[in-house]
Amino acid sequence: MTSGAYAKLDTDARIAIIGSGFSGLAAAIALKKKGINNFVIFEQEAGLGGTWWNNRYPGAEVDLESHIYSFSFERYDWTRTHASWAELLTYLNHVARKWGLISHLRFNEKVEAVTWSDERKEYAIATSSKADHGAFRAVISAVGFLNIPLLPPFARRESDFKGVQCHTSRWPKGLSMAGKRVGILGTGSSAVQVIHEAALEAASVKIFQKEANWILPKDSRDFTASERFMHKFAPIYWWKRFWLYYGYDTRQFRASHARKDGRVNKRRAAASLAYLQNSLADRPDLLKLATPDFPFEARRTVISDTYYDDLKNPKVELVPYGAAKLSAAGIIDEGGHEHPLDIIIYATGFDAANYLAGMKVAGEHGIDLHEKWAGEPEALLGLMVPGFPNFFMMYGPNTNAIPLVTFYQAQANFCASLISTMLKTRRRTIKVDAAAFRRFNQKIQAALAKTVWGSTTSYFQASTGKIVAQWPHSATEYILATKAARKNAVKIE
Structure with missing residues (x-):
């Protein structure tokens, strides 16, 4: 990865984040921590929260303990061992206000297309409002994969x-x-x-x-009150x-x-x-x-x-x-x-294996991401795909594991660190190495083949049977892998 002599950020470069759930807010805060404030968060709903904005059915609460299903840098006075949707939504709004994210949010803006320009080295974003949102140097998709309801x-x-x-x-x-x-x-x-x-x-x-x-x-x-x-x-x-x-x-x-x-x-x-x-x-x-x-x-x-x-x-x-x-x-x-x-x-779940469903992503030379995947989504650590410079995914393919928020923070740090380096060195593109991408996916599928996840049909799999959702290792292994990938599998040019 290239290092440069510039120390000051290119503040004119704009960053887009798609989604304002846990992962979208994690990405925004990671950018803020790097001194990057020129970003927009597109949210298709009328409020922030992602999963916890939509899932308001009676009894809805998280399956993980509140203290681990929250940001490591934001303590909170949790009322339950496992927070309800309402408490989680309150928490996320608290975090967004504390970190000054409200002004960055654009509600009722469903992103329909993300298109890379080979000439300008930037992305255009088309949304449901048809408004002109200008150009973006990098895009972080934080739409998750449990967001398209699956109906019989x-x-x-x-x-x-x-x-x-x-x-x-x-x-x-x-x-x-x-x-x-x-x-x-x-x-x-x-x-x-x-x-x-x-x-x-x-x-x-x-x-x-x-x-x-x-x-x-x-x-x-x-x-209890004493707890x-x-x-x-x-x-x-x-x-x-x-x-x-x-x-x-x-x-x-x-x-x-x-x-x-x-x-x-x-x-x-x-x-x-x-x-x-x-x-x-x-x-x-x-x-x-x-x-x-x-x-x-x-x-x-x-x-x-x-x-x-x-x-x-x-x-x-x-x-x-x-x-x-x-x-x-x-x-x-x-x-x-x-x-x-x-x-x-x-209560029939989601079209989980269809990553980035409803959104067209066009990369270098107009290549379509869904066509490249051909029904079997894959990425380097769920984050980047060759041919799609400056485009990152939070909670992408093969990163479904727990504790979820820990993974979001590792992914957010990966994105923000690379974007920060690009802006400081006045470079234009962040690209994943194709050979590293292939090696990673071969190794991850070899590890997944040893698990029980392929023994029955589930949302962990693509229609072909390939396991496209799960991460087969621990959170610490994932965090270390993202740090290594920043140095060894990504190029900033």
């Missing part, structure tokens, strides 16, 4: 159903389940949360299950965060959590099976239906304290079929049975 084919067409339909990530304002007959499609992480709320207030709940999932207890609760008082002391707060990080890091070392012969995988699989059997020992009918038929961790493991108890609630019925189609009255399942319903909730 019959839900994408007009139907005669008279009730309310919604995806969990598009919950209608004011929608109440009280006294209603509610049908829920799915048994994943979002499903179990909304199922619990429905079991509390709905007249009846029907869960349409295609396949059961492995579940572990969450141990989610409110912090919140102690968390005000920085050493105690950071110690708590460190031990959470250490636990996740050691768990994922050499993919021990995702290899069938891994010590961590075996231990957690046994714990999950025991939780299932102990919880449903008095209901052999439910035990049979709730037992998965794929290896532990092959799909996202569900974390819940309530799901098995909810299954035993007299108001709740676990339907052992997926939904086949809609009728005027409700749902007809794959067994041919009709279920009258007032509300249908699609």
Whole structure:
């Protein structure tokens, strides 16, 4: 990587960030820390927050502990071990205000195209408003990959159903389940949360299950007053965060959590099976239906304290079929049975493997990023692709791992450091080395082949079966890899 004699930043160069969730704010703050203030954050929604702006369904909360699912540089007075969507949204707004990011935000601006100019060495951005946003020296995409709701084919067409339909990530304002007959499609992480709320207030709940999932207890609760008082002391707060990080890091070392012969995988699989059997020992009918038929961790493991108890609630019925189609009255399942319903909730996840869906990205010589990927997204550390200079991705291909915010910060530091060097040295392009890109993806796929993630279909995979979402190592290994890549796999010219 080239170093130069200039120390002062090129302040005329503008940077674009797409998305204002955790990763977008991480990128913006990393730029600020480098003294880069000439940037714009494009946000397609009416407010910041990303996932936590959209996912407002009843019971929505994070699966990771609040102290680790937050920025390492921003302590907060968390009220729960696992924060709700509302508390996370409040936190993100607090962070944005504290770091002076509000003035950089452009709301209701969905980015539709990012186009590189070979002559000018800069990007043009087209948004839904059709406004002229000027040129940008670099672009950081922070749109994530769990943002395009995935609906069953019959839900994408007009139907005669008279009730309310919604995806969990598009919950209608004011929608109440009280006294209603509610049908829920799915048994994943979002499903179990909304199922619990429905079991509390709905007249009846029907869960349409295609396949059961492995579940572990969450141990989610409110912090006591004394705990919140102690968390005000920085050493105690950071110690708590460190031990959470250490636990996740050691768990994922050499993919021990995702290899069938891994010590961590075996231990957690046994714990999950025991939780299932102990919880449903008095209901052999439910035990049979709730037992998965794929290896532990092959799909996202569900974390819940309530799901098995909810299954035993007299108001709740676990339907052992997926939904086949809609009728005027409700749902007809794959067994041919009709279920009258007032509300249908699609907890059916996202089109996760389709990275940067809905956005056209054109690089050198007009090459299209989606055409280059040909349905199998890949990047160097999820961050950069040859042929697309000065274009970075947060939470890109093969970077889905925990703790998520730690990965966002490492990615943000990678982007900001390279952009800062480019602006200080008055260079024009940041490019990833094609050979380094190939070597990395060969190694990552070799590591992924040793895991259980390819043993069943899931959102971890492209339609071809290639694992395009997961990172098979620990967070510390990822952080070190980003530091090495800045020196050895990227050129600034």
